[in-house]
Amino acid sequence: MTDLADAFRRDGVLTGARVLEPDEAAAFLGRFERFRRDHRARLPVDDMFRTGVHLVSTAADELVRHPRVLEVVAALLGPDLIVWDSDVFIKEPRSEGFASWHQDLRYWGVDSHDAVTAWIALTDATGEMGCMRFLPGSHREGLLDHADTFARGNLLTRGQTAARRIDESEAVPGALRAGEMSVHHGLTLHASTPNRSGRRRVGLAVRYATPAMRQVVGAVDYAQPVLGEDRFGHFRPAPRPASDADADAVAAWRRIVEDQAAAYFEGVEAGGRSWTGGGAA
Ligand SMILES: O=C(O)CCC(=O)C(=O)O
Known part of the structure; x- marks a missing residue:
């Protein structure tokens, strides 16, 4: 996999890695749909799909530690991995949802x-x-300034948009078949346009890092070790769901989402400790 790692170091993105057979992808999709159907009357399922879905959904819990997914990610980041977050991104047929150009690491x-x-x-x-x-x-440009637009239809929590001119002709589409995966570096600029087709588009985005990573803005943060060893202990352990939306998992999800938001905003308001540092881009 060193060619893969070299290309990733250069481009900050790889696409089209097959990690699930099409019928496995369909089975996972069915489990997410069942989760929504069974729990949406009493739980904030949309919010759960937008952050920390692996904390409450057994399908997401399995996918974030799926051996074929981890094999590719480990080839890029090394043998010790943590999961920091995961989100289900759904675009209904002929819907306006889009993602503005952004870097994921901007708000971590x-x-x-x-x-x-x-x-x-x-x-x-x-x-x-x-x-x-x-x-x-674009991952080699470092952390860029972003503006929070909260634009209508934007699938991102803040409608965050990089304050940089984008030449759309330089953009590369990451078209995937069901069961394939793309991986992008946390600093790679990326976006997506509305779904103009008559078919649903659904993907699970999983945020992986090395355990050496440390939270420097919020006082408290959580992660799950998923491969190798965590020799640092920088994150509080986030529990795994025993079954879909079981009471302990939902309580943990609520606590983690609240703690992360509170710690993050306190940290930002406390005066801009900068988090531009870090390892290889
Ligand atoms: O699924 C999408 O269209 C956007 C996802 C995204 O921006 C992300 O995973 O960071």
Whole structure:
């Protein structure tokens, strides 16, 4: 996998890695749909899909530690991995949802750049369906300023948008078949357009990092070790769900999401400790 790692160091993105057979991808999708159907009357399922879904969904819990996913991510980040977050991104047929150009690491508040997002396609994700688009090499520009637009239709929590001119002709689409995965560096600029097709587009985005990463803005943060060893203990352990949305998992999800938000905003308001440092970009 060293060719893969070399290309990733150069481009900050790889696409089209097959990690699930199409029928496995369909089975995982079915489990997410069942989760929504069974729990949406009493739980904030949309919020759970937007952050920390692996804390409450057994399908996400399995996917974040799926051996074929971890094999690819480990080839890029090394043998010790933690999961910091995961989100289900759904674009309904002919819907306006999009993601503005952004870097994932902009809002993590951490001191390392050794972090990636693995985007696992649970349905096909073509250009017409609003697949991810990447700006190869942009991870070498370091952390860029972003503005919070909270724009209507933006799938990102803050509508965060990089304050940098984007030449769309330089963007590379990351079209995927169901069961394929793209991986982008935490500093790689990426975006996605609305779904103009008659088919649903669904993917699970998993945020992986090395355990050496440390939270420097918020006082408290959580992660799950998923491969190798965590010799640092920088994050509080985030528990795994015993079953879909079991009471302990939901309580842990609520506590973690609240703690992370409170610690993060306190840290930002406390005066801009900068988190531009970090490892290799
Ligand atoms: O799924 C999408 O269209 C956007 C996902 C994204 O921006 C991300 O995973 O960081």
